[in-house]
Amino acid sequence: MLRKDVEIKVDDDFWQKKPLEEMTTREWEALCDGCGACCLIQLEDEDTGARVFTKVACKLLDIGACRCQSYQNRTELVPSCSKVTLELLETADWLPPTCAYRLLYEGKPLYWWHPLVSKDPETVYQAGISIRGWARSERDVGEEEIEEKYVVADLFSEFK
Ligand code: SF4
Ligand code: SF4
Secondary structure, eight states, rough: OOOOOSSSOOOTHHHHHHHGOOOOOHHHHTTOOOOOOGGGEEEETTTTEEEEEEEETTTTTTTTEEEEETTTGGGHHOOOOOOOOOOOGGGGGGGTOOOOOHHTTOOOOOOTTHHHHSOOTTTTTTTTSSSGGGGGEEGGGGGGHHHOOBBBBBTTTGGG
């Protein structure tokens, strides 16, 4: 789930004062830091169910802007795309450990680079959390290549 490309006005520190279930739609959307990491393709081990991130992003992601190019129709165009909801957070291990929704759900604080903390959307990129600097698009990478070259077992491991 990437937030819409609109300015979202919210109280400065709402995420420190309100539990997730009490947040308004605007506040919920403002939690998304726009990192794009949830749009990375993940591969799942058929036997164990273990997931691993790749450095390849969904075909609909504009990697430079870290924006979904068809936000309104994303779940129809990409059936595996999930809208992050409170219910979904109960099984949110598919979200990166850096994701603000997952962090707050697990009772952890946001990192310094989250725009709600830093007041600067660029810090997500400067901290290397945004996939903008290093991801490839699914449109440019063959299916076999994804598994052969772009699986990264320890992506985000320092945040686990
Ligand atoms: S991983 Fe979380 S914070 Fe990052 S774009 Fe996805 S929903 Fe937003
Ligand atoms: S359709 Fe793709 S790019 Fe758009 S939000 Fe879903 S995973 Fe991200």
